[in-house]
Amino acid sequence: MTAAGLDARVVVERPGFRLDAAVRAEPGETVAVMGPSGAGKSTLLGVLAGLVELGEGHVRLGERELDRGPKPRVRTTPSRRGIVLLAQEPRLFPHLTAHENIAFGPRVHGAPKEVAGGEADEWLWRVGLAGMGGRRPAELSGGQQQRVALARALATSPAVLLLDEPLTSLDTETAGDVRALLHEQLVATRTTAVVATHDAVDAVSLARTLVVLEEGRVTQSGPVRAVLAAPASRFAAAVAGLNRVVGTVRAGRWGQGPLVLAAEGAASLPADGHEVAAVFRPSSVEIESVVDDTWTSALRLEPAAAREGEWLARITRLEHTPAGVRVRTAEPEVAVDLPADRAAELGLVAGVPVRLRLAASDVRLIPVS
Structure with missing residues (x-):
């Protein structure tokens, strides 16, 4: 799928919490969303992925309107969005090998078995796991599982990749390796991406634009360097050191x-x-x-x-x-x-x-x- 721009204004109301946030990403651009726990980052990504219902606003992907509300209501199912969400946990199919996990996406999208298998081999090589395709998730380290999950996500050629704290559960060295891999593959595939993170290193190394989300609202947004140089809140200042x-x-x-x-x-x-x-x-x-x-x-x-x-x-x-x-x-x-x-x-x-x-x-x- 060709890279597409993302334009969203998301309003979700729950007892004691209201999310009202806007995010835009140009085709092939990576946007980082940072905020303290409970700020609404995961809810925002859930709406973009179609897993959380939009209360008010819109989600547009290129020329397509995926969500709109409250009236007239437009809602596109997750499988038809061209958006893939990669969460903290790899969530690989435990009964399938690494190769089969990666091939699963292309197969679901209609690729013949031989083509999907060839793409899985290619992605195993891209993420540094050539020769390990026959292993099941339980036989892989946490970093290796996250590499397989990334390969499975990108093998479907999504228009937008959403990453929800994908490196949180990894040790520092492994997180650095996977971060470098993420940057390399996002650039190589020109995939539009939104990365929710607590780590300024993720924003600096992966993103061009930074959105700071606090208590359900955007408190600052702009180029990563500009936001970190002139933080508009105590949280943003802490992130910038x-x-x-x-x-x-x-x-x-x-x-x-x-x-x-x-x-x-x-x-x-x-x-x-x-x-x-x-x-x-x-x-x-x-x-x-x-x-x-x-x-x-x-x-x-x-x-x-x-x-x-x-x-x-x-x-x-x-x-x-x-x-x-x-x-x-x-x-x-x-x-x-x-x-x-x-x-x-x-x-x-x-x-x-x-x-x-x-x-x-x-x-x-x-x-x-």
């Missing part, structure tokens, strides 16, 4: 609680009193211990007028990172990255007050819509 603190600009100064910064480039910012987000890297924040190890005493000893870019904060928790330790602090909520030996040297533990420093030159100020 950045701090995002919302404050206000007053008299040439940006502030939020005890944190005050010189607002460089303030002429381009909104008037005093408007909300502005300060975005900065956790590695840009300097941290040091204070003389007193209790929050009350530290506050009592704090000078009445703290210097710009310097403030007291209380540690809420410490997290392990590949590069060392991430220190989470409150009021405002800021993450600080530092080597593990430095964290041990400072004696950092939850509840302890610390002094933080941040240069204005390390901060980008972004007006809040």
Whole structure:
């Protein structure tokens, strides 16, 4: 099937939850959808695949209208959409071999047995499983099963491939290999794809466009690089590995609680009193211990007028990172990255007050819509 563009506006209402989201993908384009658990990503993909009924809106694939509602109602069954959904679990037929699983799709679409078998052989080679077609799913590793599932999905030449957290259950190395394979095959087949994921690496390596979905609505969308560079929410900032603190600009100064910064480039910012987000890297924040190890005493000893870019904060928790330790602090909520030996040297533990420093030159100020 030839690659086709996808245009959808999806509204689904359930008790306590409403999904109202739009997604567009040009022919051959991959769009990533990111959001916290419960944001509606799987529901959105379910509607696109025809597995969840659309309450309001439309789903169009090229010139075809697959769904429309509420009136007049249009609904196309999943088997006639040309859209394939690949979920977290491979869901291979356990009684069929890898070769038979892949050949199943073309056979269902009317391909003769010999043609379907030849296509299965080709796809086994493409996904790096040549010579393993005779094995059943139970004899394959998780990564190998996901490769077979991908081959089975693409062997039907879908107009759109939907991927719902396809790498979540895989270890880091295997996920990296399958991610590279996904990118290679999506480019080679020019398949339009929508990838729901929690991982920014998936968005960066697979997609051109990123849609951020939170609490059932799109909070930001655009080119992946642009969204990650200027996150419009705390979730998007966390995905991008950045701090995002919302404050206000007053008299040439940006502030939020005890944190005050010189607002460089303030002429381009909104008037005093408007909300502005300060975005900065956790590695840009300097941290040091204070003389007193209790929050009350530290506050009592704090000078009445703290210097710009310097403030007291209380540690809420410490997290392990590949590069060392991430220190989470409150009021405002800021993450600080530092080597593990430095964290041990400072004696950092939850509840302890610390002094933080941040240069204005390390901060980008972004007006809040």
